Amino acid sequence: DAKTTQPPSMDCAEGRAANLPCNHSTISGNEYVYWYRQIHSQGPQYIIHGLKNNETNEMASLIITEDRKSSTLILPHATLRDTAVYYCIVKGSGNTGKLIFGQGTTLQVKP
Amino acid sequence: GAVVSQHPSWVICKSGTSVKIECRSLDFQATTMFWYRQFPKQSLMLMATSNEGSKATYEQGVEKDKFLINHASLTLSTLTVTSAHPEDSSFYICSARFVASGRANEQFFGPGTRLTVL
Numbered sequence: 542d543a544k545t546t547q548p549p550s551m552d553c554a555e556g557r558a559a560n561l562p563c564n565h566s567t568i569s570g571n572e573y574v575y576w577y578r579q580i581h582s583q584g585p586q587y588i589i590h591g592l593k594n595n596e597t598n599e600m601a602s603l604i605i606t607e608d609r610k611s612s613t614l615i616l617p618h619a620t621l622r623d624t625a626v627y628y629c630i631v632k633g634s635g636n637t638g639k640l641i642f643g644q645g646t647t648l649q650v651k652p
Numbered sequence: 653g654a655v656v657s658q659h660p661s662w663v664i665c666k667s668g669t670s671v672k673i674e675c676r677s678l679d680f681q682a683t684t685m686f687w688y689r690q691f692p693k694q695s696l697m698l699m700a701t702s703n704e705g706s707k708a709t710y711e712q713g714v715e716k717d718k719f720l721i722n723h724a725s726l727t728l729s730t731l732t733v734t735s736a737h738p739e740d741s742s743f744y745i746c747s748a749r750f751v752a753s754g755r756a757n758e759q760f761f762g763p764g765t766r767l768t769v770l
Contacts, residue, residue, distance in 0.1 A: 582764070583764065584656075643695060
């Protein structure tokens with residue numbers, strides 16, 4: 542599975558959009574981009590995943606570049622409860638492949 | 653839907669004793685469950701992959717005789733930390749892979765179990 546690179550930390554003002562970048566330059570054609578987040582002392586929470594098209598759900602939007610070498614997770618209106626560590630993970634499709642967590646980005650939403 | 657529970661949520665034990673942690677998928681079947689360990693201020697580290705009805709597959713460096721994994725049914729996997737020592741104190745998290753058609757890529761995580769070995 543391809544590796545990912547994320548900034549170690551980011552700040553965001555409450556109510557503003559939080560844009561979290563992720564580089565995955567070695568991603569292969571059948572690998573998906575997953576985003577999870579972990580609020581302190583809890584298990585990770587699934588946010589969204591995508592292959593090559595942009596995706597949106599009730600939590601966030603995922604923008605994947607055309608060459609698929611990078612992506613951005615967008616939280617449209619960040620709240621204090623969105624403060625967490627956000628993990629970008631690349632994984633193959635199907636029932637094979639494991640979620641391997643990197644260091645993630647610590648997002649601090651400030652009032 | 654897609655809820656994963658862990659029991660206990662926290663446990664304190666004496667050095668040398670064994671501790672069992674349960675991971676259950678409450679409203680779906682999971683042929684595959686995963687066990688992770690997380691030390692303070694570090695990321696999750698995958699320990700092993702547990703498949704229902706077969707032996708677990710351990711990641712490099714994880715002692716299979718120390719961390720016993722049993723996956724006896726489609727909704728339950730257990731992790732037993734044998735002869736626990738203070739260095740085994742950690743946050744243990746399980747996840748379950750959703751089996752239903754079209755959702756095989758999603759994994760759902762339990763809330764974690766905090767183990768403290770005195």
